[in-house]
Amino acid sequence: MLKSADDSVMEQEDSASQHGEMMSWDINDIKLPQHVRQTDWFQEWPDSYVKHIYSSEDKNAQRHHSSWAMRNTNNHNSRILKKSCLGVVVCGNNCSTLDGRKIYLRPAICDKARQKQQRKCCPNCNGPLQLLSCRGHGGYPVTNFWRHEGQFIFFQCKGAHDHPRPETKLEAEARRSIQKAKTAFSSSSLRLKRIQEIESLTGAMPTQEPLPLLLSNPDAHMPPANFRGHLSKSSQEPTLSSSSGQLPFPRRAGEDVASRETPTWSQSTPRAQRLSSVPAHVLPMAEGGHGPFSSDVGPLGDGPCGTESQLAYGGGCPCVPPPAAPQAGPCPMARGARPHPQPPLPPRGSEGHRGGGGHQVCLNYCNNDMFFNLYPLW
């Protein structure tokens, strides 16, 4: 696989004129193409044996980002960063939401966090969660390789994911945020209720317990600030998908990334703002009805029902056996918003390109939708 330096150099010279040949490199080559005319749009869901050359200005590439749950793997080569896929967390009961969608959660990257995650329960049916390992590369996890060379970041994917797409990192973060916010909100509500009860019994306000802001704040029934941040910001903030979802048509190398790659949160958007844009990404329509494993998977796990039940199992999740009538009652949100059930297997090839393709299409719609769907939960 490893080519000689001479071969590589010759290849570079020849390939500089033809894009097709630009793909002749291998991440392990001593020398990689240096005269790249066009770089690729960042791919959020790289799959199969694809290669991409990104601009070193691309923030997503700089972060070695992937929406697959990839963990760092030591390949004892400091020049090439290698990551292997963790797969996807599914419900051990293989449950489905009322609209037929499966639960596909994002495996935690950190080993400890992942073990902890697996002790939790399915947000939909409270059943046990199960890690579905990736075996798409000869029985081993799909591996991604990143290598920085000059103005470019070379990416190579080896293997085709043999499992559904998990929720994206942003989706997972958003789910946690929402869960946190809701937990905080419900505890505040309980507190408020208790105060009101005391008040009604005594006719006086308890003095030892300061009145929660909730009582006087007009926002009392608004979601916590961080959550509202999601909602208010999200309609304006481009998402990762807005750039990564670009069709992979190449862009000119050296071209001003900021101007060409326009709406990408990765350029300068603070983390919190990026996070705030998640909801758009997770919404069904945002997927443009494509991608088999597209995120209709998403958060559904956490989506509406997920979010709802997340509250129930909160942090500790006692893993209560599924009640006769699973809590996954009618899901106010996302119901109908994700018309397409999860297909069983991902398509091989370039589906990743389409993966994010439609994300940016209807950001505003999605965010508004997210808002109106989520808000009733509060």
Add this chain to the structure above:
DNA sequence: TAGTGCGGGCGCC
């Protein structure tokens, strides 16, 4: 608390 990158070390082929 979790994500990420790095590097030591081990076992397998």
Add this chain to the structure above:
DNA sequence: GGCGCCCGCACTA
């Protein structure tokens, strides 16, 4: 030697 994997550490958010 290449590869997969585990582990610990440091840094960051």
